Amino acid sequence: MAGPMLGAWLVWECGLAKDWPMTGLGLLMVGCYSGLLALVTVKWWDGCWAEFCDSVWSYVE
Numbered sequence: 001m002a003g004p005m006l007g008a009w010l011v012w013e014c015g016l017a018k019d020w021p022m023t024g025l026g027l028l029m030v031g032c033y034s035g036l037l038a039l040v041t042v043k044w045w046d047g048c049w050a051e052f053c054d055s056v057w058s059y060v061e
Helices: 002-016 020-046 049-060
Strands: none
Touching: 002 020, 020 049
């Protein structure tokens, strides 16, 4: 939950200061971390989180 909040803070603070590269980084952080949070929530809600972790772990090995 800290990733999207930090990204939103970057967008707010750096957007007001017109620091566009950092604002873009904040937008990227909000998008990526919110997407990961949604992925974890959907996998956990469907009950297939353990299977997903096993399949990802097989790629890492």
